[in-house]
Amino acid sequence: MTGNQESQDYHHLGDCDSTQTLITCAFDPSEKIRQTAGITAVFVNVERLSPLSEREFEEAWGVKVFDRYSVVLHIFRCNAKTKEAKLQISLAEIPLLRSRLKNEMANLDQQGGGSRYIGGSGETLYEVQQRLLKEREMKIRSALEKLRKKRHLLRSQRKHKEFPVVSVLGYTNCGKTTLIKALTGDSGLQPRNQLFATLDVTVHAGQLPNRMTVLYVDTIGFLSQLPHQLIESFSATLEDIKHSDLLVHVRDISHPETVNQKVNVLNVLKNLQIPERLMSSMIEVHNKTDLIDNYQAAEPSALPISALEERGLDELQRAVEEQIVKSTGKLILDLTVNLSTPQLSWLYKEATVQDVQVNADEGSAVVRVIISAAAHGRYKKQFGER
């Protein structure tokens, strides 16, 4: 076992707390485990234990043994709310079931049972179980595919409405949900002090200072050395990131591993093949500055904030606004409209109206709008150049 900050993090199991005592040592821990009262489980900080080692440890120590895969899976299972998250967890469980089955069959074989044919089927017990697992996997994959198609549809509808999309991402527990809650006032959001509190990608509307509506996407947190089969089943939820207009990378600057966490997040983004335009416009936010006296960011372009105390949010919103205007190609224009025509109501419908200065004598108004180049083209065609 190793004892680094990350293994401490595995304490935050929230409601599903089942591993309560953590022993950290670099030598054979058997003695210590047996002598320490109140140990109910042991976490071994490796990606996957073989079923054989797991059984040997459990027999030697007399307690349940977890590896990174089973701990993360356990947290996921406790936090999954939507159908998609639950399906993804069932999919992630399959490799675990498969290797357990292999091990059980090897045991049975020693007693001469596992490879015997059953009935007249021509299949051994092992083959039947493998086939059932395969069928289960196919069913889950096809259900997930259906949900994915639905998400594609939602995404294209979102695009149609032309609301810019800002994806908020970062290491687990860095404060993504807290930040989106502060930016949008969405009281339905529930930040929690535990790993993977957010398992589903959710979307929340917020307004920028220029009154433009943007959609903030809350994403699943990253974790270093996340078992790769788990990443595979959850990477679909992260795919949405590629389709955003802007990325906001939130960092928990008070965390002792904050630098490694940043490296990990950037690596995951690299593997996801995020378009270069999104990587270069990404805003880095240093969160939880309330926990550090006189915080000074090492990276000059980073924005220091406290999502919890709602500090630094104006500067962040202004930075989001600047990048969104750049990346979406939207124009900010002052248009003179004739109030006896439907120009103003057209603009309310097709663009974001920021300000209206009425000139009653002339029956006109100067309207400041944020408008896409395409909508501006349609406006000129319909009402002429002004």
Ligand SMILES: Nc1nc2c(ncn2[C@@H]2O[C@H](COP(=O)(O)OP(=O)(O)OP(=O)(O)O)[C@@H](O)[C@H]2O)c(=O)[nH]1
């Ligand atoms: N002191 C302090 N705590 C914060 C701040 N922002 C968030 N937190 C706390 O950090 C914990 C995690 O916050 P969340 O918003 O759930 O973090 P998350 O990044 O969404 O986490 P996951 O969804 O699990 O990846 C909660 O206990 C928050 O109250 C902050 O600015 N200052």
Ligand SMILES: [Mg+2]
């Ligand atoms: Mg969250």
